[in-house]
Amino acid sequence: MVNDTALETLYKTVDQNQDDYVERLREAVAIPRYEARDIGCHDMDGVNLQLPPIILGTYGNDPNKKTILVYGHYDVQPALLEDGWDSKPFDMIETPKGQLVGRGASDDKGPIIGWLNCIEAHQNADIEFPVNLKICFEGMEENGSEGLEELISKEADKYFKDVDAVCISDNYWLGMTKPCLTYGLRGICAYKVTISGPGKDLHSGVFGGTVHEPMTDLFHLFSKLVTPSGEILVTGVNDDVAPLTDAENQIYKSLEFSLSELHSAIESKTNIFDNEIETLQHRWRYPSLTLHGIEGAFSSPGFKTVLPAKVTGKFSIRLVPNMDPNRINELVEKYLKDEFAKLGSKNTISVECLHGAKPWIANPNHWNYVAASKAVERIFKCKPDLTREGGSIPVTLTFQDALNKNVLLLPMGRGDDGAHSINEKLDRSNYIQGIKLFGAYLHEVASCKDE
Amino acid sequence: MVNDTALETLYKTVDQNQDDYVERLREAVAIPRYEARDIGCHDMDGVNLQLPPIILGTYGNDPNKKTILVYGHYDVQPALLEDGWDSKPFDMIETPKGQLVGRGASDDKGPIIGWLNCIEAHQNADIEFPVNLKICFEGMEENGSEGLEELISKEADKYFKDVDAVCISDNYWLGMTKPCLTYGLRGICAYKVTISGPGKDLHSGVFGGTVHEPMTDLFHLFSKLVTPSGEILVTGVNDDVAPLTDAENQIYKSLEFSLSELHSAIESKTNIFDNEIETLQHRWRYPSLTLHGIEGAFSSPGFKTVLPAKVTGKFSIRLVPNMDPNRINELVEKYLKDEFAKLGSKNTISVECLHGAKPWIANPNHWNYVAASKAVERIFKCKPDLTREGGSIPVTLTFQDALNKNVLLLPMGRGDDGAHSINEKLDRSNYIQGIKLFGAYLHEVASCKDE
Numbered sequence A, B: 001m002v003n004d005t006a007l008e009t010l011y012k013t014v015d016q017n018q019d020d021y022v023e024r025l026r027e028a029v030a031i032p033r034y035e036a037r038d039i040g041c042h043d044m045d046g047v048n049l050q051l052p053p054i055i056l057g058t059y060g061n062d063p064n065k066k067t068i069l070v071y072g073h074y075d076v077q078p079a080l081l082e083d084g085w086d087s088k089p090f091d092m093i094e095t096p097k098g099q100l101v102g103r104g105a106s107d108d109k110g111p112i113i114g115w116l117n118c119i120e121a122h123q124n125a126d127i128e129f130p131v132n133l134k135i136c137f138e139g140m141e142e143n144g145s146e147g148l149e150e151l152i153s154k155e156a157d158k159y160f161k162d163v164d165a166v167c168i169s170d171n172y173w174l175g176m177t178k179p180c181l182t183y184g185l186r187g188i189c190a191y192k193v194t195i196s197g198p199g200k201d202l203h204s205g206v207f208g209g210t211v212h213e214p215m216t217d218l219f220h221l222f223s224k225l226v227t228p229s230g231e232i233l234v235t236g237v238n239d240d241v242a243p244l245t246d247a248e249n250q251i252y253k254s255l256e257f258s259l260s261e262l263h264s265a266i267e268s269k270t271n272i273f274d275n276e277i278e279t280l281q282h283r284w285r286y287p288s289l290t291l292h293g294i295e296g297a298f299s300s301p302g303f304k305t306v307l308p309a310k311v312t313g314k315f316s317i318r319l320v321p322n323m324d325p326n327r328i329n330e331l332v333e334k335y336l337k338d339e340f341a342k343l344g345s346k347n348t349i350s351v352e353c354l355h356g357a358k359p360w361i362a363n364p365n366h367w368n369y370v371a372a373s374k375a376v377e378r379i380f381k382c383k384p385d386l387t388r389e390g391g392s393i394p395v396t397l398t399f400q401d402a403l404n405k406n407v408l409l410l411p412m413g414r415g416d417d418g419a420h421s422i423n424e425k426l427d428r429s430n431y432i433q434g435i436k437l438f439g440a441y442l443h444e445v446a447s448c449k450d451e
């Protein structure tokens, strides 16, 4: 049973100290880049740089308590005033509306400082910390988390051995007012398809009409991948998509989301589906295929009468359960080669599978989610939305695969925080209520029965 | 009647002076760029530059002689030793095989110095010049002949008034051993097709599958333009192509051309047709359609999960008689819009016709061609090939339209001169025999009966 009185005391302490917490976040935002030396090296532009450290910490080791691992990252996207910020990106300001504006405020310094504030609030309020906490804060998230996966697998049976569940606060509410728990992410398979003809670029006047043109082949081939309404045409690719269950469909009915939010995000009304549910389902739980571009063709403004000799088209497929990247690679490669053969071109094709990441899905009925859901009800007086996301957060899958424990995505910020944009912000209320949420979640975890 | 003895004297003079002619070409090659000031201005990279002068000259004005206008250009393509030249591009050298290597040697300083040498040879040999000569040498050919068309139309009834025919030496033999006369060029219509969807580039993970993607639409649309074997699919575009006549087909049978030359030019064996005649007919007398590239998509090496918001595809159609650029523009625009409508996309399309140039064809039985053909037989002891070209030489059409006189393309160099490449060369024999050819041509012109 959660000790409600203790929690009320905790909330009060958080409220009393909120200005200190904001100051602490301001200090964190003011560090544009961590300069220490630690976990290995990295070649950038030919220079061998030391990787920033991964900070591991343990708070409590009572064998009678559950152990929760929290992950966050202290590195941020680059930001310059000249990019169009209304204030200096590394001097956090608070607007009259209570928005804390600064690079990293929401992604991901607010959450990591939030966890530390949560610990301090327990100390100040003299309340026993309800779980053993392990922290893992890295500094390379915005650059592919280099070095993290290696460390996690190396430490899985050591530092991470007693972890019962994982909580990651590095995504956002779906909208502006309703908290959510996120239990799924799409995976990705990325491809490069190169069609080679002449040994060098040719003049279209001299050779147009007499040679098989790689660009023509590529346009024919890629037009066979996906329809203008987003249906993937690659044979077999849709076969492994998990069928939509009634229970799952039910989740979509209560989500805080409207097409007008989509319209303002995409700055147009070119959505395929005319309703919210299908839109979110195609964002989260169905695959999609996007053509990104061509390398080797003419791409500058203006005009050039070139007949490109060798062109590389790039596309990717977003994966959902139960699609397997290796199986998808086989299907895509076979389909492309079969369709290319039908073109009757003398050019040659090569297909390269770049990276593949599996889709991720967690069980939203696991005690880790139940605890978070109850905590949301305590702080926000409503049930959280159960969301998934269309993109991938690779570390999620890394933790799940290496530790084989339930992973929860518990966002602190709102859908309009603008994580990688100018004027990134975190609302003061999200920050302060978020600290309380983290506390309530840990207390709920402590009182949950294991499944 | 041509005075054969006079011509033999002329040839001897040319042979005797050939080292002087080579020195003269060396001096011309050594001038990388003309720096004088004259016919107007031109904005380049925001700087207003004076255009180089167009040199007009008249040699003789005997009302009993025909007047021949010769055109050439003294500007050249840029060249740097670092581009891969085996010798300094502006220090002409002669190789042991007798190749004069230097930027502009063949394109187009050899021919223009050749005309001047031809005049001097008549003076040195004390032979009456057989025609009135008008010269028009420009310095902007490699940059779109800016200012030339205006000057030609302004001077059509003045300086160019008495011109009976035009001779342009600014192209090349089809192969390495047999001279040719060129009587046709393809025209061009160039297009930009923009498909616009979202207001900004999106993340394919977040939005893939829920919005109509401009790239998908563009690939579907452009796949409807042309087949992998080069057949243009735009409704009506092939209707105005002049039918191949027996007489015309006959011309192709004697041409000096082999598929192996094509293979070495394209550095592959990806030709569509397995015989020389169809290959040349599709290069010269049938239209073709080439896709050049996409602006606005991802075009760098590597990978980026972008969903491009607005993409502009670029393509062009090479035109042949009797295709009219305005009519082709109408057909293309209608076809693209009809096909786009069939896609059922909410994105929007805009089609922009960039420049259009009509195809050019001259009558190869005109006395201008007959004279040139007889001159070739005198110097090279063979009938010239009658060729066309797949690209366009816009000045050709400009002269024909403004003066309404027959235009002859009489090349001096060989098919492998590498006009715009590294190690551009002109064979000494082509240069010296070319000077004789110019002389013989003018004498044959003088003795031709007007049609």
Ligand SMILES: [Zn+2]
Residues within 6 Å of the ligand: A073, A107, A108, A141, A170
């Ligand atoms: Zn983040």
Ligand SMILES: [Zn+2]
Residues within 6 Å of the ligand: A077, A107, A142, A419, A420
């Ligand atoms: Zn981020």
Ligand SMILES: [Zn+2]
Residues within 6 Å of the ligand: B077, B107, B142, B419, B420
């Ligand atoms: Zn040129």
Ligand SMILES: [Zn+2]
Residues within 6 Å of the ligand: B073, B107, B108, B141, B170
């Ligand atoms: Zn030229």
